[in-house]
Amino acid sequence: MNKKTEQTIPQPIYRHDYRQPDYWIDKVELAVDLHDDVTIVRSILQIRRNKDTASEGQPLVLNGEKLTLKEIALNGQPLPESAYQVDREALIIFSVPDHFELSTVVAIKPHENTELVGLYQSNGNYCTQCEAESFRRITYFLDRPDVMATYSTTISADKARYPVLLSNGNRVATGELENNRHWVRWEDPFRKPSYLFALVAGQLVCHHGTFKTMSGREIRLEIWVEPQNIDKCEHALLSLQKAMQWDEQTFGLEYDLDVYMIVAVNDFNMGAMENKGLNVFNSKFVLCRPDTATDDDYEDIEAVIAHEYFHNWTGNRVTCRDWFQLTLKEGLTVYRDQRFTADMTDFALKRIRDVKKLRTLQFAEDQGPMAHPIRPESYIEMNNFYTITVYEKGAEVVRLYETLLGKEGFAKGLARYFEKHDGQAVTCDDFRVAMAEANQIDLTPLDRWYSQAGTPVCEVRGRYDAEQMTYTLQVTQSRAPTPAVQPAFMPCLIPIRVSLFDPKGQALPLQLADENVPIGEERLLSLSETQQQFIFVNIPQEPVLSFLRGFSAPVQVKMQRPREHLAFLMAHDNDSFNRWDAGQILAQELLLNLAQDWAAGRELKLDPLFIQSFGKILTDSRLNPSLKAMAMMLPDEKFLGQQIEPIDVDALYEARSFMTRVLARTFRRELLALYQQYHSTSPYSNSRSAIDARRLKNTVLRHFLTALQDEEVIALIGQQFQHADNMTDMQAALSCLMELEIPEREQALQQFYGRWQHDPLVLDKWFALQASSSLPKTLDRVLSLASHPDFNLRNPNRVRSLIWTFCSLNQVRFHSADGRAYKFLAELVLELDRLNPQLASRLVGAFNQWRRFDKLRRNLMESQLNTIIAQPNLSTDVYEIVSRSLN
Ligand code: PHE
Ligand code: ZN
DSSP: OOBOOSSOOOOOEEGGGOOOOSEEEEEEEEEEEEOSSOEEEEEEEEEEEOTTTOOTTOOEEEEOOSOEEEEEEETTEEOOGGGEEEOSSEEEESOOOSEEEEEEEEEEOGGGOOSOOEEEEETTEEEEEOTTTTGGGTSOBOOSTTOEEEEEEEEEEETTTOOEEEESSEEEEEEEOSTTEEEEEEEEEEEEEGGGOOEEEESOEEEEEEEEOTTSOEEEEEEEEOGGGGGGOHHHHHHHHHHHHHHHHHHOOOOOSSEEEEEEESOOSSSEEOOTTEEEEEGGGTOOOTTTSOHHHHHHHHHHHHHHHHHTTBTTTBEESSGGGHHHHHHHHHHHHHHHHHHHSOHHHHHHHHHHHIIIIIHHHHTSTTOOOSSOSEESOGGGGOOHIIIIIHHHHHHHHHHHHHHHHHHHHHHHHHHHHTTOEEOHHHHHHHHHHHHTOOOGGGHHHHHOOSOEEEEEEEEEETTTTEEEEEEEEEEOOOSSOOOOOOOOOEEEEEEEEOTTSOBOOOOBTTOSSOOOSSEEEEEOSSEEEEEEOOOOSOOEEEESTTOOSSOEEEEOOOHHHHHHHHHHOSSHHHHHHHHHHHHHHHHHHHHHHHHTTOOOOOOHHHHHHHHHHHHOTTSOHHHHHHHHSOOOHHHHHTTSSSBOHHHHHHHHHHHHHHHHHHTHHHHHHHHHHHOOOSOOOOSHHHHHHHHHHHHHHHHTGGGGOOHHHHHHHHHHHHHOSSHHHHHHHHHHHTTOOSHHHHHHHHHHHHHHTTOHHHHHHHHHHHHTOOSTTHHHHHHHHTTSTTOOTTOHHHHIIIIIIIIIIOHHHHTOTTOHHHHHHHHHHHHHHHHOHHHHHHHHGGGTTGGGBOHHHHHHHHHHHHHHHTOTTOBHHHHHHHHHHHO
């Protein structure tokens, strides 16, 4: 991050400008001396000229930011000042030999570091965060992922205050020093880019275990946490063991070092970081106990632990040539963690959750000012491109390979990728080529998924011809409009899974016009042109179409169809994803109509067909309870907002509340029965069935019964809150109370605060719950919570729990027509930008959709964005987001 001054407008860098570095660094020896006032970093680099690019005598330009250079020597000889130059971003040595050793000594000040990149402190301990470009805040270096070196790191510090000293690789030596100091040396035998470097020092304790690899090696697994958290590590350890085993079984990938360490820190900008052999985690994705963390938290922890572990192969062993290739490691690793979670939990449930997230957040990003291809063409600040597009859409694109090649073909391709590229820094093209080679198939048509921004839209028309007994599917593709200018849309290769059902709900055998016999009851169609036709023959009666089953490609579907077809699919589709989706589409259609009716002052009425279909789901005893909960949930306001322009926040809120109330009243008896059936009186268990039960009964309570606001329901909520022996039930009850204007609400909040004020992760929930309430007074509550003694701008989790929850997830209250919330956010962003630009830039993204709102809100948001951009010394992070938004 660089500061934007009025004189310098930050300039983008372009993917096409990539060239190899002029020098390579093969070996790094670091000595890091941690002291209260200053940290001294000595580095010895073995450097050689890159014969492919650099002519002799080319200057050496090393990245370095916020470093104070103390000493510099080349091959042991101190350099005179005339031989080099230091500025805010670089150290330039004018003339160097072909091979040499460069030694530098720099001073840094981790205790002043509020940005949480480079070396910083969290709760008095030291830790590092180097991805993407922050190793340069630790020492001078060629800080780019294609420069791979081996690292040896010696850390020294006060023995009492920093008894634990960790870095990547293996601990090879330790020793004592004067003044109660000690040192530890680590060596990482694997070459790695600088962004995977890590160092941790502090008062930490370790929860450990082991893993026996498939080749029989025993790996030591260590979870390092602050002492008070030692009883919250077992789930993380189990998750790690499961992930290791899964990767061996699924892809034959084994861990390579002898020790795998995870450190949990409280102050972290992101979720977690895959540093080689030494992951640093946001404590939120490590620590849990049944009474402090919910079932969803447990699932998130398992997924993030697995994600970081999977990076050891997809990211670390094979890394990215440059940051434009980020999706190479992130899309692939998200795909891997999604499959892992599906195997650990339930395939359909996981798929539904992932697609929901993609459609709500990524589709919105694609339609806003930040629209970019999964492999961006340019950026000003790389940190702004750790996006839902690069990650989640990237994972969908990886899934396209699986869909086209099958699971086995995919595994073969992945094996080929490692065989060719282990130890290298490569590109998305290299991945595609490896996949193609292993399967002897041309995959160049997939390239457009990497180069084009925006969501493809498939328009579908099905026509039945009774005389010919044919069913003709006409499919076109185009792109959903994007405000940012994009090159003309070129058609993509879109794999589409389809089935046809007869009126009894039987899937029909499918035979295309040019085939002799039917081949299965589900077909994979390849749409590669702007417009294509698929003709199914021998179809005895008008069928019901199930399109894009399992969400076989990340596209929007537009299709006119009778509501009866949707209701039919809700009841009969044998693809669980599409069965769920049919309900969502139907609910969405009705909600959007209701919102229009509300805005026009018309009386609201709910289509009996939907009530009936909802009732069937409610009483379907074969449906897994988690899936049932998913199916009952109405599309959220934010998602609905994306389907209309301008977004009418009040109408959507009223429409959704109305639908909820009608369903709750109509099915009061059934809902109460479900609640009772699944409300366990036995003690907490984390078995799948116990989790499913909690999910269903809490959905019933929070999303339906609470709307009734009657005494019986209030009593149920109160009882659940008072007697819960786990955080899932406790939080669910409290979130019900957040919707009710009753004395118990404030009592419960106080009680919860009293019990958990010393546990930061639980206190985050307390802030988030209040911020997510749909009560009109929420805005005032949030404003006052922002000056609560426990609110703290320096802790990203706390900021996200209050500010992000409110500004991004609470559509109806954030977009209050008086514009107070906008002003609040803008001021907060500016204050935060001085402390932590990365976090500020995430938050300001809450304005990204501003053009989609009504004129009043549009103007209010625009004026806040203008205030922000007018600020001198804005970070490049915030500058990039806001300038794109205003362009
Ligand atoms: N590479 C991390 C992951 O997705 C995310 C991350 C990016 C963390 C940048 C910190 C900084 O696993
Ligand atoms: Zn990742």
